[in-house]
Amino acid sequence: MTDQQLKNKIKTEEYFINMGPQHPAAHGVLRLILTIDGEIIKNVEPDLGYIHRSIEKMCERDSYQQIVHLTDRMDYLSSHINNVAVCLAVEKGLEIEVSDRVKVIRTIIDELTRIASHCLWWGVMGMDLGALTSYFYAFRDREMINDIFEETCGARLTMNYNVPGGLMFDIHPNFVKRTKDFIAEFKTKIPEYNLLLTDNVIFHKRTKGVGILTREDAISFGVSGPTARGSGFSSDVRKHHPYNAYDRVDFKEILFTEGDTFARYQVRMMELWESISIIEQLIDNIPEGETKAATKAVIKLPKGEFYQRVETARGELGVYINSTGNKNPYRVKFRSPGFSNLSVLNHISKDVKIADLVATMASFDFVIPDIDR
Amino acid sequence: MSYFSDIYKGIKTLLTGMSVTGGYFIHARKGALTQEYPDNRETLKMFDRFRGEVVMPHTADNRHRCTGCQSCEIACPNGSIEIIWDRAVDPETGKKKKKIDKHIYHLSMCTMCGLCIEACPTDAIVWAQNFENSVYDRSKLTKILNQPGSSVLDGIED
Numbered sequence: 001m002t003d004q005q006l007k008n009k010i011k012t013e014e015y016f017i018n019m020g021p022q023h024p025a026a027h028g029v030l031r032l033i034l035t036i037d038g039e040i041i042k043n044v045e046p047d048l049g050y051i052h053r054s055i056e057k058m059c060e061r062d063s064y065q066q067i068v069h070l071t072d073r074m075d076y077l078s079s080h081i082n083n084v085a086v087c088l089a090v091e092k093g094l095e096i097e098v099s100d101r102v103k104v105i106r107t108i109i110d111e112l113t114r115i116a117s118h119c120l121w122w123g124v125m126g127m128d129l130g131a132l133t134s135y136f137y138a139f140r141d142r143e144m145i146n147d148i149f150e151e152t153c154g155a156r157l158t159m160n161y162n163v164p165g166g167l168m169f170d171i172h173p174n175f176v177k178r179t180k181d182f183i184a185e186f187k188t189k190i191p192e193y194n195l196l197l198t199d200n201v202i203f204h205k206r207t208k209g210v211g212i213l214t215r216e217d218a219i220s221f222g223v224s225g226p227t228a229r230g231s232g233f234s235s236d237v238r239k240h241h242p243y244n245a246y247d248r249v250d251f252k253e254i255l256f257t258e259g260d261t262f263a264r265y266q267v268r269m270m271e272l273w274e275s276i277s278i279i280e281q282l283i284d285n286i287p288e289g290e291t292k293a294a295t296k297a298v299i300k301l302p303k304g305e306f307y308q309r310v311e312t313a314r315g316e317l318g319v320y321i322n323s324t325g326n327k328n329p330y331r332v333k334f335r336s337p338g339f340s341n342l343s344v345l346n347h348i349s350k351d352v353k354i355a356d357l358v359a360t361m362a363s364f365d366f367v368i369p370d371i372d373r
Numbered sequence: 374m375s376y377f378s379d380i381y382k383g384i385k386t387l388l389t390g391m392s393v394t395g396g397y398f399i400h401a402r403k404g405a406l407t408q409e410y411p412d413n414r415e416t417l418k419m420f421d422r423f424r425g426e427v428v429m430p431h432t433a434d435n436r437h438r439c440t441g442c443q444s445c446e447i448a449c450p451n452g453s454i455e456i457i458w459d460r461a462v463d464p465e466t467g468k469k470k471k472k473i474d475k476h477i478y479h480l481s482m483c484t485m486c487g488l489c490i491e492a493c494p495t496d497a498i499v500w501a502q503n504f505e506n507s508v509y510d511r512s513k514l515t516k517i518l519n520q521p522g523s524s525v526l527d528g529i530e531d
Contacts, residue, residue: 066450069486133394154422154500160486168491172422195393200386201379297492 014042019357021050026361027124028368030342039353044346048372055373059332064090064164064299067332072158074336075370077117078312080109080153083162088243089308089319090164093301099289100245102166104282107245108179109149109161111275115186116145117313118268118275121365125265126197128362129206134197141189144182148175164299166292179283183276190272198269207262211360213348214259221344225315225337226271227364230264232257237311249281264363298327314338314365338370419502424485427454427478428501429518436526437519439497441473445489453482454489473519480506481514495529 019032026032029050035043055074059067064086071082084106091098119142126134146156152172153159161168197203213223218231228235236253238246254270256263301323309318315337322331341364349357410417419425431437441458455477460469476498490498498518508514 062450065448065488066486069450069484069488072486133390150423151420152422154420154424154487155485158485160488163491168487169422172420192393196390200390201382202386 012037027366030366030368041349041352041354041357044349044357046342046345051369051372053373056332056334060328060330063327064301068162069160072160073369074334074373075312075314075367076157077120077367078113078314079157080113080159080161081310081312082317083160084110084244085308085310085317085319087162087164088310089306089321090299090301092308093306093321093323094164094295094299096165096293098166098293100287101289102291103245104286105167105171108279108282110244111278112145112148114313115272115275116142118272121268122193125362128358129203131197137192137196141186144185148178148182151178163292165295170291176283179279183279187276204262206359207265208260210261210356211348211363212260213344217344217347221347222340223344224340226267227264227315227341229254230256230267231259235316237309237316241309243310245282249278251278261359261363300325300327312337314367314370315341334373336370336373338366342366342371419504423502424487424500425502425504426480426506427483427489427498429476429498431520431523432526435520435523437497437523438495438526438529439473439476439519440495440525440529441471442494444492444494445498448488448492450486450488451482451484453479472525476518478516478518479514480516481511
């Protein structure tokens with residue numbers, strides 16, 4: 001019997017299956033409603049709301065200093081970058097120029113956060129594809145960054161180190177030494193990462209040509225960050241709209257044109273080197289200066305709209321503040337990278353196997369609280 | 374033919390990866406181990422800035438630095454701090470002065486943002502480094518920070 005005769009004889013029909021909300025490959029409570037025919041995915045419908053905490057609404061209740069700590073809980077892997085985004089938006093409204101010292105320290109910690117986030121992503125990407133070893137190696141190295149944060153900021157993940165106008169307090173005396181030690185050690189670890197996972201032939205077979213996102217789709221769906229740069233869409237906010245001290249450092253924007261899972265993987269691995277290079281350029285000459293510009297105890301933004309965009313580890317985060325002149329904002333909106341990146345998932349996952357969807361999702365690096373807020 | 378070269382490549386990359394893990398297995402260097410937390414409890418020292426919980430330090434004669442200005446209560450984003458205060462007559466000047474009765478701290482609601490400690494004008498509250506806060510009953514996490522019978526140190530004004 002030929003395949004066609006077999007198909008005519010056996011009737012197949014599509015059915016639904018829930019992936020999540022507690023699926024190990026989703027890294028959080030994301031529910032994907034899959035329409036599948038056998039093992040072929042016909043439709044992916046993300047269902048959100050399982051970790052909605054109404055952060056945007058809570059921002060309308062809080063003062064501008066209090067908003068900052070809520071953004072820690074959105075994209076918890078790049079919490080410092082979220083804090084900086086809110087602080088920059090408020091500083092824009094107040095027309096404060098922070099000192100060079102604050103700018104440089106913010107940039108260094110931003111990049112450390114990016115390395116920590118990419119480390120964790122590398123670990124769980126391997127784990128999603130069945131290579132548990134990478135998870136332990138990534139967490140070992142991430143631990144050193146967490147120690148730096150713990151010593152300087154007081155917390156490992158939800159740091160809340162920024163206040164509108166500068167930093168909450170100065171860096172710890174050990175900060176520079178610890179960061180240099182980490183950079184020296186981490187440089188020897190990335191080649192290990194490549195030996196363990198990047199060069200592996202099974203990994204290539206799972207990722208190359210899987211989940212191809214074209215440049216046109218990336219632009220039309222609003223995809224940003226390493227996901228978009230894997231498709232050749234130059235979208236780095238640090239390069240195109242520099243904030244903090246990014247205009248005074250020299251770094252490359254990593255671009256790959258393949259658009260598949262392996263290209264997105266390579267973008268993030270190369271970004272580790274770029275982050276190291278940025279930190280190395282800044283760590284030796286942190287300028288002296290005040291760590292906090294003088295602000296009033298009750299911050300009141302002038303009437304108007306303020307928008308600030310930053311590049312988190314996952315893409316472009318936009319903070320929109322609409323103020324009526326009170327001590328609370330009238331409306332706060334976060335343009336989170338995860339939400340836009342998720343929207344393209346259905347488009348690129350048609351007619352692939354379920355295991356390929358897992359690989360694609362891993363390369364998108366979703367953080368669900370960031371999608372849901 | 375590609376079938377055999379695939380097998381060869383697969384085994385080669387497997388051995389490449391195992392050379393890394395095997396290297397760590399043979400030379401189990403210092404630093405390849407994580408902290409063994411419950412076993413090193415005696416020697417474990419957290420960083421000075423580590424945010425464990427908010428405490429109010431008292432001197433030996435049961436005096437604290439809190440004037441009851443409520444800056445921390447206003448700064449707190451989620452109402453973790455409540456201050457019950459009163460006005461007491463100062464015996465020297467005869468003027469009425471604010472004084473705290475109870476400084477209530479809900480550790481169960483605290484997000485460790487540190488805004489209260491930043492807001493305090495007299496450094497009356499500080500971070501403590503103990504992090505083993507698990508209890509069986511949530512009401513045990515509501516703490517009164519000022520000790521019974523304590524009073525504010527002389528010369529502290531907000």
